Amino acid sequence: MSYPLTTLEQNRFGLTFRPITLDDVDEWYALVLRIAEAEKPIWHDQREDLRNVFESSKNDPRFNSVIGFDQTGTARAYGRVTKNREGEKAYLFGGVDPSWQRRGVGSTVLQWQQAQAVRRFEEDQQAPAVLRKFVDQDNAAELALSDSAGFSVVRYFAEMRRPLSEEIPAIRLAAGLQIETFSPELSERVRLAHNEAFADHWGSEPRDQEAWGFLLGHPHFRADWSTVVIDSASGEVAGYQIANYDPEVLETHRRAEGYTELLGVRRAYRGRGIAAALLADAMQRFVASGMKWAALDVDTENPSGAYGLYEKLGYRPYNRSMAYDKVL
Structure with a gap:
């Protein structure tokens, strides 16, 4: 894999660009926090997410990342490209320090990301190259950058939440189906069920x-x-609910919130109320742990009718994000 910086080598912004290294994590995370403080996204990368970049066997940061430092050694911009070897699209992630925006830094990093994504598709002998990035509805600068670079909205996603002070429905599963708490012994079976469900x-x-x-x-x-x-008859996984707790939501937004990261039901088991039962059970677990809100996100055009189900269970949308694509 070659690593041509192309336009970034000109250093016309007073920034020195190079690949991100493990030693950069603290400075990189500080940049992420400055961007988040200004843009106030629903979610941003945590330090652990940044460290995980260096454990990936598919997206070596030596070739798939850049970070720009000013003369004081402060990180001011970064960009990453990720792609599965057999994947049909490459994902672009990045950001620019609020004090360095509107100088052309973001568009130049985006140019590098597009060039690197094309190289990834060429290495995997795939065509065309499909690039995808996600943008929050309130991020005016990123929306303008995406539009000007030729990206187009292809999908809408909604963040939804419901107060746990409202009555939680009691939903019983059909005979022969039972809810179990996640355990390491179930992990691989749940992973395979997730891949089938999605x-x-x-x-x-x-x-x-x-x-x-x-x-x-x-x-x-x-x-x-x-x-x-x-x-219980076959021992198969019919559905699952994977939950997270982000303490920053409480610290920043004063909201004690349990979050459903993944929810899935295998096709053969759909139509039996499993998703609703899993969410109702999750709400009870959130309440038992002192949470005041339940939250999740959803593809608004999900073919399983998930959006309508969540509304029936009391979830309401409070933020929207978009998937932007560009075909090269």
């Missing part, structure tokens, strides 16, 4: 053991809130 979902790609390990190894993961529906 095979018909827009934009989803299978999670390998490495990606699954990052999910379950994240400090926000709550095994005690996460559950699995087991078919």
Whole structure:
């Protein structure tokens, strides 16, 4: 893999660009926090997420990342590209320090990301190159940058939440189905069930053991809130709910919140109220731990009718984000 910096080598912004290294994590995270403080996104990378970048076997940061430092050694901009080897799209992530915006830094980093994504598709002998980035509805600068660079909105996602002070419905599973608390022994079976459940979902790609390990190894993961529906006759996983707790939501927004990171039901078990039962059970677990809110996000065009289900259970949208694509 070559690493041509191309336009970034001109150093016309007074920034020195190079690949991100493990030693940069503290400075990189400080940059992420400055960007988050200004843009106030619903979610941003945590330190553990940044460290996980260096454990990926698929997206070596030596070739798939850049970070720009000013003359004082302060990180002011970064960009990353990720792609599964058999994946049909590459994902772009990045940001610019608020005090360095409107200087052309973001567009130049984006140019590098696009060039690197094309190289990844060429290495995997795939065409065309499909690039994807996610943008919060309130991030005016990123929306303008995406539009000007030729990206187009292809999907809308909604963050939803409901107060746990409202009555939580009592939902019983059909005979032969039972909810169990997540355990390491169930992990691989749940991963395979997740890949099957999301095979018909827009934009989803299978999670390998490495990606699954990052999910379950994240400090926000709550095994005690996460559950699995087991078919007692066959022992198969019918559905699952993976939950997280982000203490920053409480610190920043004063909201004690349990978050459903993943919710899935295998196709053969759909239509039996499993998703609703899993969410109702999750709410009870959140309440028992002192949470005041339950939250999740959803593809608004999810073919399973998830958005309507969440509304029936009392969830209401409070933020929207968009998936932007560009085909090269």
